[in-house]
Amino acid sequence: MGTAYLKGIRVIACTWGWAGSWAGSVLSDLGAEVIKMESNQKLDNNRGHFKRGETGVNSGEFNFTNRGTKSCTLNMKKPESVEIFKKLVKISDVVITNYTPRVMPGWGLGYEVLKAVNPGIILVSLPGFGSTGPDHDYVAYGPTIQAASGLTWSHGHPGEEPILAGVNPADPAGGMYGVLSVLAALSYRARTGIGQHVDIAQSEGITTFIPEVILEYTMNNRIRPRMGNIDEIMAPHSVYPCKGKDKWVAIAVGTDAEWETLCKVMGKSELLKDERFSDRFTRWQNQDELNKLIAGWTKGFTPYEVMHKLQKAGVAAGASLNVEELINDPHVKERGVYIEQNHPEAGKSIVFRSPWTSALTATNPPAPMLGQHNDYVFKTLLGMTDDEITRLAEKKVIY
Amino acid sequence: MFYKVLDGVKVLEFGHLISGPFCAKILADLGAEVIKIEEPGGDEARKQEPFLGDIAGPERSGTFLYLNMNKKVITLNPATVTGRKIFAQLLAEADVLVENNSLKRMKTLKLTYTQIKKINPRIIMTSITPFGQTGPYKDYKGGELVNTQMGGVGFISTREPDTSKAPIKYPAHLFSYQAGLCAAVATMAALFYHRGTGSGEQLDISEQESTLIDVMNPVYNYSYTGHIASRAGVLTAAPTHLLPCKDGYIHNGFVRESHWRQFVNDVMGHPDWADKEIFKDYLSRAQHWDELRPLLVEWTMQRTVDEIYRESQGKRIPIGAVYTSAQVLQDRQMAARGFFVEVDHPQVGKIKYPGVPYRFSEISQDKPTAAPLLGQHNEEIYSRLGYSKRDLVKMEESGII
Numbered sequence: 164m165g166t167a168y169l170k171g172i173r174v175i176a177c178t179w180g181w182a183g184s185w186a187g188s189v190l191s192d193l194g195a196e197v198i199k200m201e202s203n204q205k206l207d208n209n210r211g212h213f214k215r216g217e218t219g220v221n222s223g224e225f226n227f228t229n230r231g232t233k234s235c236t237l238n239m240k241k242p243e244s245v246e247i248f249k250k251l252v253k254i255s256d257v258v259i260t261n262y263t264p265r266v267m268p269g270w271g272l273g274y275e276v277l278k279a280v281n282p283g284i285i286l287v288s289l290p291g292f293g294s295t296g297p298d299h300d301y302v303a304y305g306p307t308i309q310a311a312s313g314l315t316w317s318h319g320h321p322g323e324e325p326i327l328a329g330v331n332p333a334d335p336a337g338g339m340y341g342v343l344s345v346l347a348a349l350s351y352r353a354r355t356g357i358g359q360h361v362d363i364a365q366s367e368g369i370t371t372f373i374p375e376v377i378l379e380y381t382m383n384n385r386i387r388p389r390m391g392n393i394d395e396i397m398a399p400h401s402v403y404p405c406k407g408k409d410k411w412v413a414i415a416v417g418t419d420a421e422w423e424t425l426c427k428v429m430g431k432s433e434l435l436k437d438e439r440f441s442d443r444f445t446r447w448q449n450q451d452e453l454n455k456l457i458a459g460w461t462k463g464f465t466p467y468e469v470m471h472k473l474q475k476a477g478v479a480a481g482a483s484l485n486v487e488e489l490i491n492d493p494h495v496k497e498r499g500v501y502i503e504q505n506h507p508e509a510g511k512s513i514v515f516r517s518p519w520t521s522a523l524t525a526t527n528p529p530a531p532m533l534g535q536h537n538d539y540v541f542k543t544l545l546g547m548t549d550d551e552i553t554r555l556a557e558k559k560v561i562y
Numbered sequence: 563m564f565y566k567v568l569d570g571v572k573v574l575e576f577g578h579l580i581s582g583p584f585c586a587k588i589l590a591d592l593g594a595e596v597i598k599i600e601e602p603g604g605d606e607a608r609k610q611e612p613f614l615g616d617i618a619g620p621e622r623s624g625t626f627l628y629l630n631m632n633k634k635v636i637t638l639n640p641a642t643v644t645g646r647k648i649f650a651q652l653l654a655e656a657d658v659l660v661e662n663n664s665l666k667r668m669k670t671l672k673l674t675y676t677q678i679k680k681i682n683p684r685i686i687m688t689s690i691t692p693f694g695q696t697g698p699y700k701d702y703k704g705g706e707l708v709n710t711q712m713g714g715v716g717f718i719s720t721r722e723p724d725t726s727k728a729p730i731k732y733p734a735h736l737f738s739y740q741a742g743l744c745a746a747v748a749t750m751a752a753l754f755y756h757r758g759t760g761s762g763e764q765l766d767i768s769e770q771e772s773t774l775i776d777v778m779n780p781v782y783n784y785s786y787t788g789h790i791a792s793r794a795g796v797l798t799a800a801p802t803h804l805l806p807c808k809d810g811y812i813h814n815g816f817v818r819e820s821h822w823r824q825f826v827n828d829v830m831g832h833p834d835w836a837d838k839e840i841f842k843d844y845l846s847r848a849q850h851w852d853e854l855r856p857l858l859v860e861w862t863m864q865r866t867v868d869e870i871y872r873e874s875q876g877k878r879i880p881i882g883a884v885y886t887s888a889q890v891l892q893d894r895q896m897a898a899r900g901f902f903v904e905v906d907h908p909q910v911g912k913i914k915y916p917g918v919p920y921r922f923s924e925i926s927q928d929k930p931t932a933a934p935l936l937g938q939h940n941e942e943i944y945s946r947l948g949y950s951k952r953d954l955v956k957m958e959e960s961g962i963i
Contacts, residue, residue: 167755168751168752168754168755169751169754169755181778185775189747193751208817223782223783223785223786224778224779224782226782227778227781227782228778274923292895293895293899293921295898295899295921296894296895296896296898296899297894297895297898298875298894298895299895300878301875301880301895302815302875302878302879302880303880304815304817304880306802306813306815306882307813307815307880307881307882308882309882310812310813310882310883310884310885311882311883311885311890311893311895312885312890313885313886313887313889313890314732314733314736315804315811315813315882315884316810316811316884316885316886316887317733317734317887318720318730318732318733319720319730320720320727320730324804324806324811325804325811325884326720326721326722326804327720327721327802327803327804327813328719328720328721328732329715329718329719329720329721329791329793330715330718330719330776330777330778330779331776332715332732332736332737332740332776335740335775335776336740336743339740339743339744339747339775340743340919340920342747343588343743343746343747343750343920344920346747346750346751346754347567347592347750347920347922348567348922349754350567350568350750350753350754351565351567351922351924351925353754354565354569355565357924359922359923359924359925360922360923361920361921361922361923362920362921362923363919363920363921364895364896364899364901364919365919366895366896367896367899367901367916367917367918367919368919370890370896370901370916370919371739371916371918371919372736372739372740372743373733373734373736373739374624374625374628374629374734374915374916375611375612375624375625375733375734375735376733376734376887377887377890377891377902377914377915377916378612378624378625378627378628378913378915379611379612379624379887380886380887380888380891381624381891381902381913381914381915382612382613382614382615382624382910382913383612383614383615383616386886386887386888387612387733387734387887389733390733391728391730391731392707392728392730392731394707395610395611396611400707401707401728402707402711402716402728402729402730402731403728404728409725409792411711411716411717411728411729412711413707413708413710413711413712413716415703415705415707415708417705474699474702474703477703478703479702479703479704479705479707479708480703480708481702481704481707481708481709481711481712482711482712483711483716483717483729484711484712484714484716484717485714485717485718485780485790485791485792486714486717486777486780486781486783486784486790486791487784487790489714489774489777489781490781490784493697493698494693494697494698494699495770495774497696497697497698498694498696498697498768498771500771500774501781509786511785512782512785512786513781513782513784513785514781515774515775515778515781518744518767518768518771518772518774518775519744519745519748519765519766519767519768519771519772520694520696520765520766521748521752521763521764521765521766522763523751523752523755523763524748524751
């Protein structure tokens with residue numbers, strides 16, 4: 164793999180679902196060797212969604228979130244598995260997990276045990292609500308966490324009921340804080356030699372992204388209303404209908420100069436003399452009327468036409484892209500954001516690279532098949548013999 | 563010996579509004595010394611709501627106060643010759659430069675990576691822009707609204723059958739913060755690798771790409787089936803919705819079939835309709851949602867959010883409580899973990915802010931220091947660079963600081 168940020172760092176990923184798995188995938192792009200622990204005894208939920216291939220365990224969701232990791236199967240219900248796990252801990256640097264906090268201690272693999280095996284080990288846990296506190300065992304998926312953070316209540320059209328978001332921002336936020344914590348603890352260990360346990364609450368992670376919602380209350384004792392596309396001061400600032408079915412474009416005007424430009428591009432210079440829209444404040448006050456006028460113009464064009472016209476003139480505008488448009492967008496393509504990989508069983512798969520570019524960030528191979536790296540882990544790393552492996556497989560330890 | 567993670571790391575921030583400052587805040591929270599350069603007039607975030615007591619003012623913006631805790635700020639006009647000289651002095655001693663300016667502006671100010679590298683070859687330059695440093699849209703303007711739509715999360719922003727309503731953005735500036743976190747992660751990786759080696763690099767962070775992380779399901783779905791997700795389409799995936807209660811809303815997160823069974827049997831007490839053929843599995847329940855919803859709502863409306871939340875979670879059913887900000891602040895779980903931190907500021911006094919989401923077993927998290935006043939550290943930093951108090955007066959008169 165050549166030189167990379169985390170070359171020589173080995174990570175054991177006890178992950179499932181989205182946040183933890185994807186954190187493992189990013190760590191692998193950063194150069195770490197990431198070994199995902201799995202078991203037929205209880206498969207990662209994501210292996211079951213959008214099944215591909217003959218074995219039925221290579222799902223779209225799994226392949227998207229586990230790219231670059233290695234898979235090893237160990238049935239943690241068996242005491243022998245726990246001992247094998249400890250051997251792996253001895254030669255690893257990091258254990259990352261997003262299981263509910265009772266799971267790993269339940270296997271006899273709490274932080275104190277890991278530390279006794281390898282004093283330099285770093286454990287990063289990222290359960291939905293953290294590993295401490297009265298509700299730490301609550302069952303948490305993205306929407307559960309977003310509900311607890313104030314995000315869900317604040318999402319929706321102005322004056323209407325809250326509405327469920329189409330994506331779950333709590334998962335990537337939690338995963339990213341997981342990667343951050345691994346890097347922070349590795350930096351600390353590099354200087355001091357000391358390992359540690361870093362505990363993240365995903366519910367807190369997403370709350371750090373919406374401080375305005377919290378501060379409106381702590382500063383002004385007010386619950387921030389649902390605002391849809393309305394900005395505190397910018398107007399026009401909305402998403403407008405375009406030519407075609409369900410086609411939209413966002414336009415955001417900050418300054419007077421941008422307003423002038425917008426009017427000129429629209430061929431509506433008369434609006435510049437209209438008192439209703441003469442300064443930022445009046446435009447904000449009269450934004451409903453303003454939005455109607457703009458929608459009248461945008462309807463004649465495609466989202467891309469509006470975007471390019473306005474951006475070339477210096478006004479912020481962006482097409483509301485659906486997934487097909489995104490993948491085929493010339494800019495996204497040129498930057499190599501989505502990559503087509505050939506998964507050995509699932510076939511042609513579109514995956515996402517890590518969300519930044521730098522010389523030392525790699526884009527690693529497709530997600531592993533279940534137990535694909537058993538030989539590597541048990542023979543190469545742990546020095547087991549074929550006989551031992553066969554015996555453990557028969558006993559459903561390696562399983 | 564007690565260390566912070568980034569003890570001794572010097573970060574220069576030339577950022578404004580959210581993504582750049584949030585990246586630098588994360589580094590500051592981990593112990594780096596962050597010097598923020600504000601141009602005369604200050605960071606635009608100082609003009610962002612909410613303001614304490616609805617009185618606007620550069621020291622009263624909640625957004626600014628949150629984003630700039632634990633930092634030092636100086637004012638500097640980098641467009642002047644003296645300003646440029648000072649900027650170069652600061653660059654020479656920095657380990658990291660975090661900036662979120664347009665490519666055009668950095669070029670005008672002679673602050674491209676090629677130019678900065680000549681001043682300090684070991685610097686890590688973390689550049690955050692709406693669309694990244696390359697590609698046909700690299701000079702396009704962004705912002706939260708545009709980014710939400712170009713980042714693919716806008717088109718599927720809501721789950722509602724009626725697509726005559728426009729896609730919307732997410733609350734406040736969520737994805738600008740996410741870009742800041744991605745930038746901080748890339749910076750930490752680069753610091754881990756380069757520190758002490760004498761090498762450096764530029765990290766290219768695109769706000770669009772850090773938003774695209776969230777568009778996972780639609781991508782693999784499209785990749786394998788050709789299906790294009792829309793706001794309407796999401797509904798059929800699984801009947802997961804918000805349901806009104808006596809005093810708010812719950813989220814019915816019946817992810818597994820067992821969750822649904824447990825909920826109707828053990829929490830709702832097995833109503834007669836539960837065994838109806840049309841509710842037998844999630845596909846069928848999704849198809850007959852219009853019949854199912856009123857049956858559930860009749861029951862939820864008799865109960866409070868917390869009653870349903872606590873009882874269901876006690877049985878390990880993933881029901882979510884849709885909390886308002888007021889309830890989030892009172893929530894026993896976040897309180898027990900001490901997530902919210904009270905910070906005292908000379909002008910706005912004591913306010914509670916969201917803290918950090920991680921707890922290190924070996925490093926105590928210090929109480930943050932309040933965001934600095936405009937130009938608060940001019941004297942300290944400029945005297946370190948060799949300028950006298952008299953120089954400061956002259957520079958202020960000349961519009962440099």
